[in-house]
Amino acid sequence: MPSSRRLKVVVLVAILTVLSIIYVTKGAQSTYNSPFYTRTVEAIKSRQDTEARQNVIAAEKQRLDRVERLQKEHDGAISAAAAAETGSVMAGGDAAKAAGTEAGPEKQKPLAADIKEAVGEAAGAVKDKVQAQADKVKPVAGRKTMVDKVVQTKPATDGDDGVAKVGNVAPKVSNAIAGEKHGPVSQEDHKVEIELSDILKKGPIIIFSKSYCPFSKKAKHILLDLYSITPPPFVVELDQHELGAGLQAALQKSTGRRTVPNVLINGKSIGGGDDIEALHNTDMLAETMQSMGGKRVVSVAKKDAEAKTEVRFKA
Incomplete structure (x- = not known):
C-alpha cells in the first residue's frame, strides 16, 4: 500500500495532465474561432492580395509603355520611309523633266531599241546554255x-x-x-x-x-x-x-x-x-x-x- 504522500503526488500529476490536454484541445479551437485570430488572418490575406494586384498592375503598365514606345518608333520609321520615297519620286520626276527638256522628244529611246535589247539578251542566254552543254562532252573511243x-x-x-x-x-x-x-x-x-x-x-x-x-x-x-x-x-x-x-x-x-x-x-x-x-x-x-x-x-x-x-x- 503506497503512502499517502505518494498517492497525492500521483493524483496531482494525473489532474494536471488531464487539464493540460483539455486546455490544448479547447484552446486551439477557441483560438481559430477568436475574433483576434480571424482579423489577423484576414489582414494578412488582404495585404498579400494587394501586393499581388500591385505587381500585376505594374507589369501591365510596363508592357503598355513598351508597346507604346515600339508603336512610336514604327510610326516614325514609316513616316521617314514615306518622306524618303516621296523625295526620291519628286527628284526622279524633276530629273526626267530636265532630261526631257534638254534632250527633246527626238532623243528618247525608241521602243524598237528595247525590243532589240531584249532579243539580244535572250540570244545571249541561249548561247550560254549551248556553251554549258558543250562543256559536258566526253571522248568516245x-x-x-x-x-x-x-x-x-x-x-x-x-x-x-x-x-x-x-x-x-x-x-x-x-x-x-x-x-x-x-x-x-x-x-x-x-x-x-x-x-x-x-x-x-x-x-x-x-x-x-x-x-x-x-x-x-x-x-x-x-x-x-x-x-x-x-x-x-x-x-x-x-x-x-x-x-x-x-x-x-x-x-x-x-x-x-x-x-x-x-x-x-x-x-x-x-x-x-x-x-x-x-x-x-x-x-x-x-x-x-x-x-x-x-x-x-x-x-x-x-x-x-x-x-x-x-x-x-x-x-
Whole structure:
C-alpha cells in the first residue's frame, strides 16, 4: 500500500495532465474561432492580395509603355520611309523633266531599241546554255566527242553525200542532190514526206543506213546481232531506196543529222555508229532504247552476256 504522500503526488500529476490536454484541445479551437485570430488572418490575406494586384498592375503598365514606345518608333520609321520615297519620286520626276527638256522628244529611246535589247539578251542566254552543254562532252573511243544522248552535227553541203568518211576520201556528189536546186520539187517532197511517215510507222526503232557504209554496218551489227529487241529494228538502205536522197534531206531537217547511220527511236535520233557503240560499251544502250521507246519497245536484252565491250570494223 503506497503512502499517502505518494498517492497525492500521483493524483496531482494525473489532474494536471488531464487539464493540460483539455486546455490544448479547447484552446486551439477557441483560438481559430477568436475574433483576434480571424482579423489577423484576414489582414494578412488582404495585404498579400494587394501586393499581388500591385505587381500585376505594374507589369501591365510596363508592357503598355513598351508597346507604346515600339508603336512610336514604327510610326516614325514609316513616316521617314514615306518622306524618303516621296523625295526620291519628286527628284526622279524633276530629273526626267530636265532630261526631257534638254534632250527633246527626238532623243528618247525608241521602243524598237528595247525590243532589240531584249532579243539580244535572250540570244545571249541561249548561247550560254549551248556553251554549258558543250562543256559536258566526253571522248568516245579516242576518235570524236559526243554529248550524252544529244547528237551534234555540222550542216551539210552540196558536196556531202551523207556518209561518214574514213581517211582522205573525196566526197561523192549525188546526182539527185546536185539537182535539188533545179526544177520543181514540191511533188517529190510530198512523196518523201509520205514515205518517211510510212517508214516511221513500221516500228519504234528505225535504222537509216547505206549498204556500203562501214559505220552503218557497225550500228546494224550491234542492234541486230548483239541485242534481242522486240519489235526488231527496221532497216532502210538509203542508197537502195528510190527516194533515198530525199529521205536523207528530210532527216536532216527533222533530226539535224544528215550522215548515216541515223538511228531513230520514236522519231528522235540517238546518233550514228560511234554513238551506238559508245552506248553499248557503257551498257546504256538498252536503257536508252527502253526509256525513249516507251511502251512501243516491248523488250531489249543482250543476246550474249559476254559480248565484247568494244566493236571494231575495218573500212
